[in-house]
Amino acid sequence: MIPFFSFPQDEKNESFKVAFLTDIHVQKELNAERGFLSAINKVNEINPDFVITGGDLIMDALNQSYERSDSLFNLYSSLCDSFNMPVYNTIGNHDVFGLYKTSGVDTTHPEYGKKLYINRLGDGKSYSSFDHKGWHFILLDAIEFTPERKYIGGISQSQIDWIKTDLARLDKKTPIVLSTHIPFISVSKQILEGSTAALTEVIVVKNSKEILALFEGYNLKLVLQGHLHIVEEIIFKETHFITGGAVSGNWWKGSHYGFEEGFVIIEFYESDFNWEYIDYGWEVKETK
Known part of the structure; x- marks a missing residue:
């Protein structure tokens, strides 16, 4: 358990807790089912008001057949039934069905791309927002496709228009939380590879500056990010x-x-x- 205190605890009265679970990568191999259930049990023990997932829920839909991808979404959904609280999902790149040409999936497939995720988990769309106890939560779709059928980090124009409409109804003092699978910013590459290492649009959202500009004059408190499998906090x-x-x-x-x-x-x-970051106690030796 790694605690990070953004503000002095003794100045606040507890209001509510949220669990952010990202890069779950549920699969039938590597004992991932047991691992995810172990994490779920720890979340239930803490008992937050709800869970936000940060994308890459399954492993994998990008490069797999429909049968494999569909079975993994079914597995993920069935495991999530073990949560004792609501779960709000964010889409990740590995949740996109058949994007890679090597998957053998044609773009005319009725659930190609994000449609499989939307039909299983998205309630009609790949992004959403909701309010809870005075806070506003926005779950973004940060995955865009290239003509070569690869993914990059980006927020579409249609989603930008939706964000503007979503924000217009808010009191500008309302504290806001964003969830995005692909990060807006990160220092991990510079730390791991050197201070001049360049980020790419596969690692971070290419138009994050434009997106953050939408929140000028609003009370954007927190951006929750996934994708990189590391823990970091950047304050700007x-x-x-x-x-x-x-x-x-x-x-x-x-x-x-x-x-x-x-x-x-x-x-x-x-x-x-x-x-705080919670190590829920999973050990690889349990898979042997």
């Missing part, structure tokens, strides 16, 4: 960018750069929050 002005590790660690093969399998718990107050 009054916005915290938290990359939330991975439930699967190193894709169910142990820790990743020393970051154990885990998830984030955020404790929200009237306008501020604290957070």
Whole structure:
């Protein structure tokens, strides 16, 4: 357990908790089912008001047949029934069906791309928002496709228009939380590869500057990020960018750069929050 206190605890009265579980990568191999259930049991023990997932829920739909992809979404949904609280999902790149040409899936398939995710988990769309106890939560779709049938990090124009409409109804003092699978910003590559290492649009959202500009004049407190399987917090002005590790660690093969399998718990107050990264105790030796 790694605690990160954004504000002095003794100045706040507890309001509610949220669990952020990203990069779950549920699959039938590597004992991932047991691992995810172990994480779910720990979440239920903590008993937050709800769960937000950060994408890459399954492993994998990008490069798999319909039968495999459909079975994994069914597996994920059945395991999520074990949560004692609501679950709000964010789409990740591995949740996109048949995007890679090597999957053998034709683009005319009725559930090609994001349609399979939307039909199983998206309630009609791949992004959403909701309010809870004075806070506003926005779950973004940060996955775009290239003509070569690859993915990059980006927010579409139609989603930008939706964000503008969504924000227009808010009091500008309302604290806001974003969830995005592909990060808006990260320092991990510079730390791991050197200070001049360049980020690419596969690692971060290519138009994050434009998206963040939409929130100027609003009270954007927190951006929850996934994709990188590392834990980091970047604070710029009054916005915290938290990359939330991975439930699967190193894709169910142990820790990743020393970051154990885990998830984030955020404790929200009237306008501020604290957070910590929870190692839920999974060990690879259990798969043997």
